[in-house]
Amino acid sequence: MSYMFELGDETIWSPTNRVGQLYIGMLRATADVLEQPTGLDAVSEDLYDIDLSAFSSLVRRMLSVRTESVHPYMWRLLDGVLPICVAMVERAGGTVIATTEEEAAYLAEVHAMDLPMAA
Numbered sequence: 001m002s003y004m005f006e007l008g009d010e011t012i013w014s015p016t017n018r019v020g021q022l023y024i025g026m027l028r029a030t031a032d033v034l035e036q037p038t039g040l041d042a043v044s045e046d047l048y049d050i051d052l053s054a055f056s057s058l059v060r061r062m063l064s065v066r067t068e069s070v071h072p073y074m075w076r077l078l079d080g081v082l083p084i085c086v087a088m089v090e091r092a093g094g095t096v097i098a099t100t101e102e103e104a105a106y107l108a109e110v111h112a113m114d115l116p117m118a119a
Contacts, residue, residue: 002015003015003016003024004047004048005040006048007050007052010092012088013084026080027040030077034062037051037054038054038058039051039052039054039056039057052089056096059082059089060096062078062081062085064103065078066078066079067100067106082110083110084115087110087115087117
């Protein structure tokens with residue numbers, strides 16, 4: 001069994017159940033703190049449709065908070081979910097655009113991780 005994150009008819013990511021549960025929990029908590037929608041609409045317990053515009057907006061905000069914060073615990077907490085989100089936006093055909101040198105450096109680190117998004 002696995003979770004499914006879909007954009008239209010395309011599966012963007014299909015992690016195992018435990019990974020999917022953890023990701024959803026972390027994303028929801030982050031979105032709540034940042035007071036933004038997740039951009040993921042639950043179709044069932046383990047199937048989510050992606051609203052790419054709303055999801056990209058959250059990812060953009062997460063990136064901004066991550067690079068503007070001086071708090072090392074904020075960095076580590078966002079590092080648990082943000083790289084996966086960047087990979088999902090890009091796999092869905094979107095782009096996360098850096099607006100500062102710090103954001104560009106962070107995105108370079110994320111891209112160096114080469115996160116597979118197995119569908």
